[in-house]
Structures are given as C-alpha cells and as structure tokens.
Amino acid sequence: MKPILKKIIAALTLLPLSAAADWNLNLRQGATSISNEIYDLHMLSLWIVTVIGIVVFGIMFWSIFHHRKSKGVKPATFSHSTTVEVIWTIIPLAIIISLAIPATTLLIKMHDTSEAQITLKATGYQWKWKYDYLDEDLTIFSALDAESSEVSQLDSGLNPMETENYLLNVDNPIVLPINTKIRILTTANDVIHAWWVPDLGWKRDAIPGFINDNWAIIEKPGVYRGQCTEICGKGHGYMPIVVNAVPMDEYKMWVADMKAEQEAKKNTSDMVLTMQELMTKGETVYKAQCLMCHQANGQGLKGAFPALAGSPMATEPAKRLGHILQIIYGKGIMPAYGEQLSDVEIAAVTTYERNAWGNDTGDIVQAKEVAEARSNKL
C-alpha cells in the first residue's frame, strides 16, 4: 500500500514541477532516518484527515444537494440519537490513538541523544549563528552572505531572482560528517532564536541561558539549508543556516584547515595597513556585520539604531577609544564583536566608520591600537 501512495504523491508533486521548480507542495523527506520517519507520520496523518474530510464533506454536500426546500422535501424532526453519537465519539478516539502510538515511539527516539560521536553547539546571535565544535576547539561565526545582504536591502534595485540561494546562503558554512551521530546543542546569546534545517527533520529553540540538545545522523552528503524560525528582531529573516555534509575524512581535513586558517588570522595586531586598505577591508566588515542596523548610508533607524554618520561617537577625537571599545564589548542591544572579529578587522571597520559618509575625520586606526584597547580594558 505504502509504495503506491508514495508514487501517487510523487506523481502529484511532479506534475506542477514541470512548470517551475518552485511549486513544491509537500513536506521534504530530508536526509536523516528521523526526517524520513517524520515524513511518513506526516503522510499518515495527512491521509487520515483527507479521508475524514472526503467522508464528512461528502455527506454534507450530498445533503446540501438533496435536502433542500426547493426540491419540496419536508424536514425531518429528529434531534438526537444516542447510538450515532456514541459511534462518532468512539471512532475519532480510535483514530487519534492510532496516530498517537507511532508518534510516541518516534518522539522517544528523537529525545535519545546518547552515544553521540560529535557535539556541535549552535548559539543564536542577533543576527548570525556561532558554532562551537566542542570536541575540536573550533569556533565559527556564520552570517548571511554579502551578496544576499546587499540584494535584500530596501530598494536595492538588485534582483533576488538572479541571486543564487538568496537569503539561504552564509559567509562561513559549517561542515558535518555523514553517517555519524551528531549531538547538536542550541542556545542563544541575546534573544530566543530557533535552529532549523528542514532536511534534518527538526527545529529547536535557542534560548539564552539554557541549552537544548538534539541529534542527527545525516545519511546523504550534500548542502542543507535552513533558517532561524523564532522571531528575533529586525534581522530574523536574515540568519540562514548552511550545513555541508561530507564523508568523515573530508570533515577531518576541513577541521584541520579551519584551525590553521584561524591560527593564521589570530595574530593580526602587528599588521599595519594603509588608509586605502583599511577603508576597503572596513567596508567589507561593515557590510557583513553592521549594515543590518546602522544601514548602508550610516543613518541608522531613528529610535531603534543610532546613526553613525555625523555622530559624536564616530567623529569626535575624544570618543575614539570609546568607539573601539563599543565594537569590542557591545552596548545595550548592540552585540560584542571582540570574539568574532580580529584586531585588524576591528581597526578597519573603526577607520571606515570614522571616514565614510562625510565623517572625514582622517583618523587611521591600526590593529595595534585595538590590541591595546583589549588589554587595557581587561
């Protein structure tokens, strides 16, 4: 029975697919055994309600067409029937029990995070994800990619249709091994977020101060995309998730590469760049990290996010150190960037903010100054 049903569904979903790849009607089967079981349970419940609907609405429409005054029928006078009422209490009860049993089994299975081989911690930030590979001492920040970010600006004039994986692409995708039980912890740094990759079969809230655990065994290599699914402010629609699932040896190589790359980036405090270099680098950092709130023109959003253009913070000489410190440590709802940006990146973005949009202070901030600011504060 089941394969036939699957074929019908496949046929139904393929039909419109020929017109455009976008007419996806049904839940995704996903890439894990759990996601497949969820899909089956979804189909079971969908078929049950469809059959109930056909029966109930069928009877109702039959009645609508035949029991009408215009056909000269005399209304019956019955007003209850204990037998019938008992029957239609018991049948729904039986149906929901038949749904509850497989649901219970599956739910218990989903809660069993024991014997995981790898643990990944996903921390939600406004508006990006931080990933800690707890067994590897590796941390990655993953935010919306620059192209999507630029196209998604209000009145950007750029066409999302021509942007690959629009809003579903990140600057640093994470890599996970296939056929490995991965424990995925979710938590948050500021407000509640939710981590969801549909192909893994679940989403889970990321709550500040609490850690939720989940697991997945990805069975097929591939790139799996998802999004934050709990409203988390202005950038809620702009913090996608990209998981690149690869064989274990490739995963190990990736981890080694990432570690080496981060090691190389770590010591940037001695780098000295020209104004031009700082401005170019600063603009890139600004677009990736700051633009969401402070806007492309540095005007911010009145009442919510302060302007940088012409602001005392980004222009007055006396506030130069304060400017750097606020980027490192954050303030109010502004997150701290000290952990995810290197000294040279902070130097570049500070320089950029003090010179862009007519701020024109001529200030040049070098990485060394940032390094000093960090050590002074501590």
Place this chain on the structure above:
Amino acid sequence: MSTVTQANDHDHDHKPTGLKRWFFSTNHKDIGTLYLIFALTMFFVGGSMAMIIRAELFQPGLQFVDPQFYNSMVTVHALIMIFGAVMPAGVGLANWMIPLMIGAPDMALPRMNNMSFWILPFAFALLISTLFMEGGGPAGGWTMYPPLVLQTGAAFPFLILAIHFLGISSIMGAINIIVTVFNMRAPGMTLMKMPLFVWTWVITSFLLVASLPVLAGGVTMLLTDKYFGTSFFNAAGGGDPVLFQHIFWFFGHPEVYILALPAFGIVSQIIPAFARKPLFGYASMVYATASIAILSFFVWAHHMFTVGLPVKGELFFMYATMLIAVPTGVKVFNWMATMWKGAMTFETPMLFSIAFVILFTIGGFSGLMLGITPVDFQYHDTYFVVAHFHYVLLTGAVFSLMAAVYYWLPKWTGHMYDERLGKIHFWLSTITANVLFFPQHFLGLAGMPRRIPDYNIQFADFNMISSIGGFAYGLTQLLFVYIVIKCALGGKKAKALSWEGAKGLEWSVPSPAPHHTFETPPKLTKAMLEH
C-alpha cells in the same frame, strides 16, 4: 410626576438622542451596536496592516517597508484582529442578543457594560499610537516573548498598558454576561433550554475570567523586568525566558477558544434555522463545548513543543491536544446531522455557516497534524501554522461573525439586507480567502518560516498567489460595509420572524427590536423554547 414616568416607561422606544445616547448608553442594544461598529473599524485597521504585509511578500526582495516596520505590522495586525476585531464583535453580538434570547430586559450590569466598551477605543488609541513613536511599534510578535520584547523602545509601556486595558474590558464584559445569564433568564428558560449561542458565551466568559488575569500577571512581570530590575524572565538574573511562554500560552490557548466558541454558538443557531429542523444533539453540543473549554487549560504547551520540554511533558501535551479533536468532531458531526434530511435554503447566513463548518474543519485537520509533536518539529513556526490559524480564525471565527451579522441584521435594522449582494459577498470572500490561505500550507511545508519580510525565490510563486488572494479578500470586505450601510438605511421591511425557520425569543419582538424589550418577563410556551 410619577404618572409621567410611568407613561414614559410604556413607550418602548424612548431613547436619549445625540452624543448622550452613545457615550452614556447603558442600553444593551446600543452598546452592542457600538461594539460591532468598533469591531468592524478595527477589522479594517488590522486588515490594512495585513495588506502591507501581503504587499511586501508579493515578491522576493524588500520593496515597501523596512524589516523592523514589517515586524511591527505582523505584531500589531495580530493584536488588533484578536483583541480589536474578533473579540469585540463577539461581545457586541452577546450584548445585543443574549438579553433578547433569554427574555431579559437588559444586561445585569448596564453601567459596567458602558465602561467595558468605552475602555476599548482608548486602549487601541494607545496601541496604535506606538507606531508613531521613536523606535516604532512593538515588533516582537503578538506573543511578546522576552527577551526580544524587552528591546521595544518607547512603545513598550504603552503596549503593556493597552493589554491591561483590553484585559480589564474583556473581564468586565465576561462578568456581565455570566451575571446576566445566571440571574435574568425569563421564568421557564432553564439552563438546558437556553439557545446554544447563550451557552457558548457563558462558557467563553468563564474562559475569559480565568485566563486574562494570567496574561495580566505575565505582562506585568515583563514591565518590572524592563523597568524595575526584576529577573523573572532573565536567565542571567536567575529567571527563565520560557516561563513567560508558559504563562502566555496558559492564557493564549483558552484565548483561541474564546474566539472560536461563540462561533460554534452562532452556527448552531443558524444551521437549524435554515435547515428547518431542530439542532441535532443539543445536550451533547453543550457538553462538547464545556469539554473543549476545560481541555483548553491543559494543552498550552503544544505552542511550545520546540522550547525543549522533557519528553514526558511533550507526550502529555500531545495526547491532551489530540483529545480535543473528539469533542470538536462531535460538534461538526452534529451540524452535519442537523442538515441531514432538513429542508434547506441557502441565504447568506446559511452559506457563511456552511463555509464555516467546512473551512473550520480544514483548520482543525491541520491543527490535529500540528498536535503530533514529532511532526510539529517540522511545522512549528512555519507558514503551515499561519495557514492553520487563519483557517480557524478568518474562515472560522470571522466567517461565523459575518453569518451572524447577516442573520440578525433584519432584527437590528428592521430591513432585509440585499440578498443578491450578500451572496456575491459570500462567494467572493470564500474564494479569495482560500486563494489567500491555502497556498500557505505549501509554503510552510516547503520550509518558509513565519514572520519573515523576505524569502528565497523558491517561495515566490505561492506568495504571489497568496497576496493576490489577500488583496481581493480585502477589497471584497468593502462590499460588506456597503451592504450593511444600505440595510441600515432602508430596504424591504423585515417581519418580526425574519427567517421562516428561525427559533428563539429574539424573533418574538418586532423588527427592528425596540429600544426596550422584555421589561416584563415573557410568558414562555413550549414552542418558544424549541431550538
């Protein structure tokens, strides 16, 4: 002097005039009218916000509004539609109809009645004013989850105060209904003889009285967290952000039935009237309504399956949620059996009622699916949920309210509405509402989260269809306003019994219903108590 007063009392239609009539009114019919007009106004205010949302989602990319403003539209649309449109419309109907249906001269507490209405315009003035404040309106969703809601700017205390006002207004309205029904029924109108609309409103009132104080407590804790340094919901101070969600949904789930139960009552009046046959299973309808209401206090966490509840908790809330399908099913089957072997005609109220039964059931189906915890991990916070609750609230609650207005308009205005236009309004509404919301099921299953202002192009086609349905639905409702105004101003004279098969005391008074009715309790015959 006393003779003059008495002479006045015998004039059933004497009423104050001008502003005094409306501002100081203690008359249940006038207050009912005020509630209904206010609800319709808010329906358009909230609806215009929905139009902004659908315009922004018409195609991928940001075309019209900033994401922050988009979020505040999503938030305020929900608050206005729930607290400003559907609830006041329900209370308005209760005000107008309950005294007429149970043979009472007015509501039991008429001055409080006046106050519970007049709080509303001020509460919504506060809420809507926040959109013009620095930092914009509340933008954390109507569910107001901390810590996000605590990032709201100047609007925050206004939001909390508005919620308190709305809560106070609703609690007063609920107390009034409970007191009226328990004390002012005409002799012979025993509880199990009451029209089902009255029953559903009594039960709804108990839900209001029990759940709204919980919300009031929750939002007050938000207020002290923000301004007085408490840490109820702040993990860093030893609090728990999820605690708010438990509090909120302990209110929020009964709230869903506060919106839905009166709808059940309305269609239980209308379907028998147009099937010319008694309501099937009256007693089981009452018990099913009460069961749904009681169960509604034990299912709140199904809104929060993804917060990381222990497995036993998730199982409990899954079972309890699925159990609600049983009494709800009983209701649908009863409506079906009421139609069975009737002699039906299909005037606009009946059309909206039948559409309600079918489309609310579709919303119930997706509700059952959402109740299955493991699958909910996929559905949760996607457009599948948006489709689900708009089926139960728009094609559910709002359709039943439309049905009620068409059904009782002749009693209110003394005129029959334009049946041809009414039918056009029905068909356009039904078609466009489905174009609007059915594709959202697909969007959710395909993976589109809710409350996002922009989306990947894979969601483009269905969003465009949905938006077209949305604009068409919005425009169609202007026709409703035209029909109502036209009916109020004139039209075919309505008889006391405006519908051939209608039952109930409200049809024993003339149309339009005089300003004062049942000043002496009516003598009820057996025929008058039929359902």
